[in-house]
Structures are given as structure tokens and as C-alpha cells.
Amino acid sequence: MNALLGLDPLAIGDLIWAPLLIILLKVVVIFALGLLVTMFMVWFERKAIAGMGNRIGPNKAGPWGLLQTLADGIKLFFKEDLLPDRADRFVFKLAPYLAFVPAFLVWSVIPLGGDFSDGKDGLVEWFGQTTRVQLADPPVGILLFMALSSVAVYGIMLAGWSSGSKYPLLGSVRASAQMVSYEAALGLSIATVLLLAGTLSTSGIVGNQGGFTDWHVVSTGVVPFIIFMLAATAEMNRPPFDLVEAEQELVGGFNTEYSSIRFGLFFLAEFMNTVTMSGIIVTLFFGGPQGLFDIPVIPGAIEGTIWFIAKVLVFLYVYVWMRATLPRFRYDQLMDLGWKILIPASLGWFMLMAVLQLGRDEGWNRGVVGIISGVVIAGCAGLMSAAVRTSRANREREGAMF
Amino acid sequence: MELVVFVLAAAMILVGAVGVIVRSNPVHAALSLILTLFGVAVMFVAQNAHFLAAVQVIVYAGAIVVLFLFVIMLLGVDRSEDLSSEPFKVQRPLAAIVGLGVIGLVVAAVVSSRDAITVRGTGLNVADTVGDGDTNIKQLARSVFGDYVVAFEVTSVLLVVAVVGTVLLTRRVKGSGKDS
Numbered sequence: 001m002n003a004l005l006g007l008d009p010l011a012i013g014d015l016i017w018a019p020l021l022i023i024l025l026k027v028v029v030i031f032a033l034g035l036l037v038t039m040f041m042v043w044f045e046r047k048a049i050a051g052m053g054n055r056i057g058p059n060k061a062g063p064w065g066l067l068q069t070l071a072d073g074i075k076l077f078f079k080e081d082l083l084p085d086r087a088d089r090f091v092f093k094l095a096p097y098l099a100f101v102p103a104f105l106v107w108s109v110i111p112l113g114g115d116f117s118d119g120k121d122g123l124v125e126w127f128g129q130t131t132r133v134q135l136a137d138p139p140v141g142i143l144l145f146m147a148l149s150s151v152a153v154y155g156i157m158l159a160g161w162s163s164g165s166k167y168p169l170l171g172s173v174r175a176s177a178q179m180v181s182y183e184a185a186l187g188l189s190i191a192t193v194l195l196l197a198g199t200l201s202t203s204g205i206v207g208n209q210g211g212f213t214d215w216h217v218v219s220t221g222v223v224p225f226i227i228f229m230l231a232a233t234a235e236m237n238r239p240p241f242d243l244v245e246a247e248q249e250l251v252g253g254f255n256t257e258y259s260s261i262r263f264g265l266f267f268l269a270e271f272m273n274t275v276t277m278s279g280i281i282v283t284l285f286f287g288g289p290q291g292l293f294d295i296p297v298i299p300g301a302i303e304g305t306i307w308f309i310a311k312v313l314v315f316l317y318v319y320v321w322m323r324a325t326l327p328r329f330r331y332d333q334l335m336d337l338g339w340k341i342l343i344p345a346s347l348g349w350f351m352l353m354a355v356l357q358l359g360r361d362e363g364w365n366r367g368v369v370g371i372i373s374g375v376v377i378a379g380c381a382g383l384m385s386a387a388v389r390t391s392r393a394n395r396e397r398e399g400a401m402f
Numbered sequence: 403m404e405l406v407v408f409v410l411a412a413a414m415i416l417v418g419a420v421g422v423i424v425r426s427n428p429v430h431a432a433l434s435l436i437l438t439l440f441g442v443a444v445m446f447v448a449q450n451a452h453f454l455a456a457v458q459v460i461v462y463a464g465a466i467v468v469l470f471l472f473v474i475m476l477l478g479v480d481r482s483e484d485l486s487s488e489p490f491k492v493q494r495p496l497a498a499i500v501g502l503g504v505i506g507l508v509v510a511a512v513v514s515s516r517d518a519i520t521v522r523g524t525g526l527n528v529a530d531t532v533g534d535g536d537t538n539i540k541q542l543a544r545s546v547f548g549d550y551v552v553a554f555e556v557t558s559v560l561l562v563v564a565v566v567g568t569v570l571l572t573r574r575v576k577g578s579g580k581d582s
Binding site for chain 1: 427429430433436452453455456457459460463464465468469471472475476538539
């Protein structure tokens, strides 16, 4: 029994009303927060892109156009819900939920706050109960995120297929190939973090990043962070990796045939993914709710949330910025980047970190370890680039386009 | 509680498994397979094997069935098949016999080892994982990368050989024919 519900320190022991109410409260708050944050993310993205494009952006609904998303949502609800003649009815209706639900569930494992100072391990006191500022802290934490992101592939894939026309199908085939390819690089860069953290649980990963030099972005040497950031952008199908909905080639991509609130769900899932992915990046590489310094006056339990929000906002801005400035990749460039650069680089870096960790544990001479691994990595990189060059030369000789 | 979870997960597994056979559309069959895989993942969670559950979803639902669907969509065989006609006549009676045989064997195994199932902790010494969820994963890692590391490495070599072989077999050399 505890094994099923024992994801929260509260749920161990007899279930009494106060803890149960706190868990329910957390569920409701996280659900509402997820929707609200997504709503403002849409507004923020439109406003920021408008600013970068020297336009005004939404400014009519509510102060500064803040309620624009709400207005759009209400409008979408009352639009006619079209079902294409050749669509596979059941799958067509199922697909938006397959995209939307995983995006929501990722929220449950992100530590949204908590007091990590003085070895408190992220536990806070609420109404006399000790708990975490996160819905669930399962022992497989970050793997749950991986599992959910692999389920999210189905939403897009089936949406395109069930529409029964060719542009959505092309979009969804692209999408599934892209998401499956980049999942490998994503997983390998997470593995590098896990190597240092020594645990899969998200609160454990945050707990391992005490000061700035312990933040995994520093202690894993930046490379996994860059790979994760690129792979995550591709995983979310955001620009510059948004080939899935390349308007110029595919009309609208996998969601061409969708209308009304079903389209709205895809839209919502996409923006919620941006927010949750920023949260995951902050959790994995930037210490989550751990702050750089102590904010005076504000108690420790709230401070974590403030730090978390501040860090997430930075990444949200970066994503909007990337969308506004970078042109879209071509499909072969996308696959080249994923398979020939990101996966070998993340694998090599993972091996390097593993060797360094082993050397630290066994007390080997650091200089020798560094030189040997440098030579090995240089050798592997040389072999890899030679292989890539040879295969390109072969293809050119056989008359392929690229 | 455990019984409720078991019944629900078992229902998921069975409905999915029957769906894989009965649905005439290959995509629907693949989706039923996902339902079965999720049911198995729920069973793993109920048995405290959280890691296996996560890996089940990531590897089987996230990669293998995606690959199935990918092939189905690319080959354009995503139309409903006529299940009433059978090109290979022996197949169905043979499948029924083999299926009944497997069920018989499983029942016989369960009946003969009933005592061993109810008396727990005699064979495998599984650590109590309620307190520290990481022990489960650590034990798994020790046995895969420690005790059975040779078997693990040989398996990965086998996979690499399979990949290289596939690429080599499907590669066409220019001028050797007009196959597409």
C-alpha cells in the first residue's frame, strides 16, 4: 500500500484527514497553476515576439492584453468541431488527449519549491505536516519524465495518421522520427547528470546542487546542458526544429485537420511542454529551487519557489528568443545534427564524466586520467568524423543528392 | 487495494491482448499492444518494481511500438484487412493448439508450485524497498553491470552486429540493379 502511495512523506503511516487534504490541495493547485502558467506563457510569447518584430502584439483583451489567451480559448470552445470524412474517428478524438495529458503529468515530478538550506532536503512544514513542494517524488523521478515524453510522441503521430490526408501524415512521420531520434541524446545527457547526482529522484537531484559550483551545469561541464537544451527543443518541436508544422510545406503540419477545442488542446500541450521542459532544465542543471544567496526577510520555504520561478522565466524567454531569431532547419540537417553530432558528443561526454568520477572514487592521479581520456576522446572523434566523411564521399560517388 | 489494482491492470492487459488479434486495422492493433504494455507497467509498479515499470514504458511503448507504427504508416498498410479469408490454412488451428498448450503449461506450473508461491522469501532475497527507493535500482545495476556484465556486453555486441548487418543488407550499390 505504501509502495503505491508512498511517493510523499505524508502518505507513510495512517492516512488521516490533514495529509490527505494537503495532497488534494497540491493536486488542485498544480492543475490550476499549470493552466494559468500556460495561459500567460502564450501571452508572453506573443508579446515578446511582437516586440522583437517591432509590432504591438495582443493589447485589447484585459490590461496589456493579458486575457487574450482566455478570449481565444473561449472562442475555440464555441467553434464548430470538424471531423474529416476519411478520419479514423476514435483515434482522431483520442490523439489530442495523448498529447495533452503527458504534458500535464510532468508537472507532478518537478520540485516547485522547498527549503534545501542546511540539509533540510526540500522538506517544508505546512499546517504542522512535513511535505515537499512537489506533487510526487517517486524513486524513478526523472525516468517518469522520459516515459511521459515518449508517450507524447503518440499524440502527434496518431493525430497526423488519423486525419486521413497526406500533409498531416507527412508532418506526423517527421515528428515521430525527430522525437525518437532526439530522445537518445536527451537520455544520454540526463545520464551524465544522474552520474553525479547518484539518484533518479528529482528532489535528490536538486538536493545534490548545493552551491553554484555544484550546479550540474557547472559540475558536468556545460556540454550536457547544451545537448539537453538542443534535444529538448527538438523534442518539443519548437523553432528552429518545428519541421512538424512547417507551414510553407505542410499547410499546418500534423494538426491541419483539427479545429475547435481539439486544436486548442494541441496548442495548450505545446505551450505547457515549453514551461515544463524549462522546469526540467532548471531541475537538472540549475539547482531547481536552490538559490545563489539568501533572500532576506522571506522565509526559506517560500524562497525556493521564488528562485525556481526566476530561473524558469529565464528559460522561457530564451525559448521565445530562439523562436524569434532562428530560421528553421532543413530535414537532413536536423537528422545530421541529431545522429552525427549530438548523440556521439553526449555519449563521449558521458564516458568522460564516468571515468573522472571513477578516478575520483579510486583516487587515481588526475593528470594521468585527464591526459589518457583526452587522447581517447580525440581518437574517437577523429574516427567518427572520418566515418562521416567517408560515408558522405560514398554517397556522392553513388549519385545521391546530399 | 492490491486486488483492485491487479484486476484493473489484468483487464487492461487482456483487453489489449485480445485487441491485437481481433482488430482488423494494424494501427488499432498496435494501439491495443500499447494498452497491454501499460497494463504490464502498472503490474510492475504494484510489485514495487518502479524502475522496470518506467523502462517498460520508455523502451516498449516509447520506442518499439513507435517503430511498428512508423513502419505501418510508411509502408501504407494501414488499411483494414479482411480477417475472414486466410491465405495460410493450417495457421489458425495450429495457433489454437499452441495457445491451449501454453495455457495448460502455465496452469500446471502454478498448480505444482503453489506452495512455493505462498511461502515468500525462500528463493530470492529481495530487499525491502519501501524506505529507500534507490536500492531497487542499485541492486539491478549491480547484477547487470557486475555479476552478468559479460552476458550484457555480448548482448550489446549482438545488437550492434544486427544493426550493421541490416544496413549492409538494405544498402544498394550503384549499378548492381534497378531495385528501389
